[in-house]
Amino acid sequence: MxxxxxxxxxxxxxxxxxxxxxxxxxxxxxxxxxxxxxxxxxxxxxxxxxxxxxxxxxxxxxxxxxxxxxxxxxxxxxxxxxxAASLTRLTGTLRIAAFQTAALALVPAALTLLRADHPGLRVHVTQAEPEVALPALLARDFDLVIAEEYPGGPHPRPAGIERADLCADPLRLARPRDGQGPRPSGPRAALRALADHPWVMEPEGTAARQWALTVCRDAGFEPDVRFESSDLLLHLRLVEQGHAAALLPDFVWYGRPPTVPLHPLPRGHRARRIFTAVRRGRGAHPAVDACRQALRQACTPPGHAAEDSPAVAP
Structure with missing residues (x-):
């Protein structure tokens, strides 16, 4: 032995x-x-x-x-x-990792639901990008990871991880309010209208950056990326102040009205997939199941709408 x-x-x-x-x-x-x-x-x-x-x-x-x-x-x-399933009361500790916009948009509402339904459950939350969180999940640093997958860039699926789709988060072109010229018609025309404008994107090497470059190149131009940050709230602020154009997910707004003009993206690029991941064998744990249910409820906030919103199925 x-x-x-x-x-x-x-x-x-x-x-x-x-x-x-x-x-x-x-x-x-x-x-x-x-x-x-x-x-x-x-x-x-x-x-x-x-x-x-x-x-x-x-x-x-x-x-x-x-x-x-x-x-x-x-x-x-x-x-x-x-x-744990044989017990009548859910207790213990659940360790969650979530990327920035999911931590802002979904986690607080899910925590409220979990606190109401399972007051004996202790929840620890860490903000971490999927590139860091998923390997840490396998290393048992976390019990559940909320991760994202951009169009055309699927994550590897190790045998030791079980994943469950949560929702689709629409992605849109965010442009500064410069008031110059008529509003472009069509997704590619809106992108090309900003071909000579500065852009803000996530750092090189990330799935989000590769996807964003692909969107621009498919529209026929190479973006002038002057600002790099993994903080999407900084992306938003740069667009609001007229310094850059950006490609932003709806999770940035999450039930609030947009503060900048938004345009739909070309088909095939309109939403990122949000999913939860756990280690193999952990998905049946009642704390994991309760958390996933709370996250699914948190995915549909009241008044969740955005300008130029296309229908995107979860």
């Missing part, structure tokens, strides 16, 4: 990359983690780690062991979910 705690440490090393990162995440010393993994090697009877410079990597035998450790831990997640 292999020690489950040591198997968990090996799995953590697979996901976090270094002994120091494992130690920091679990509040151990690196030497303690190393000692436990040495004992696991003795149990298994083959080397599990090999040095690469100043770091270590898993041997092929360790990779095999991690696959089985993942299956064991997934079964334990199922057991925990069944035990």
């Amino acid at each position: 292999f020690d489950l705690h040591r198997l968990r440490l090996l799995r953590e090393l697979k996901h976090r990359g270094t002994l120091a990162a494992v130690a920091a995440a679990l509040s151990y010393s690196p030497s303690s983690v190393s000692q436990q993994l040495t004992l696991l090697e003795s149990e298994v009877g083959v080397p599990l780690l090999e040095p690469v410079g100043r770091r270590v990597r898993l041997t092929p035998q360790a990779e095999i062991l991690v696959v089985h450790a993942e299956a064991v831990l997934a079964r334990l997640e199922c057991a925990e979910a069944e035990i």
Whole structure:
């Protein structure tokens, strides 16, 4: 029999990359983690780690062991979910990660619903982009992640993650109120009218930036990106002050009237998909189910409308 705690440490090393990162995440010393993994090697009877410079990597035998450790831990997640479901009152802690606009638009309303229905449930929320939050979900830093997927840029779907679609968030062209010229007719014409205008976009390397560049290039121009930020509220402020054009999701408004002129985008680019992700075996946990139900309710705020709004099915 292999020690489950040591198997968990090996799995953590697979996901976090270094002994120091494992130690920091679990509040151990690196030497303690190393000692436990040495004992696991003795149990298994083959080397599990090999040095690469100043770091270590898993041997092929360790990779095999991690696959089985993942299956064991997934079964334990199922057991925990069944035990929680057998109780009459929902308690414990649920750790959520959400990207910025979902944290602003959905999380507060969902927390209100959860507090009313499940006062014994403690909820921790961290703002984190999907690129960071999804790997952290696999590393067990979070129990549920709210993530986004832009048109034409699907996320990889690791076997250890279960996802459920939440809603579609419409995406629109936001232009400054300069009052110059007639209002463009048609989505591509509206984009081309801003071909020589400064733009604000998310940083290079992000899915949102790649999608935004594709939208502009499909309209026939290369955008002059003078401002870069992952903060979409800054994008909005730059548009409001006439410094830039932007491509903004409706979550920025979320039930409030828009403060800048908006135009629909060409077909194929009109909405990003919002989804929740949990580790395999965790989806049946009543705290996760309650959170997903609250988030679905939060997706339809009263008076949610925007200028030039096309019908977008969730």
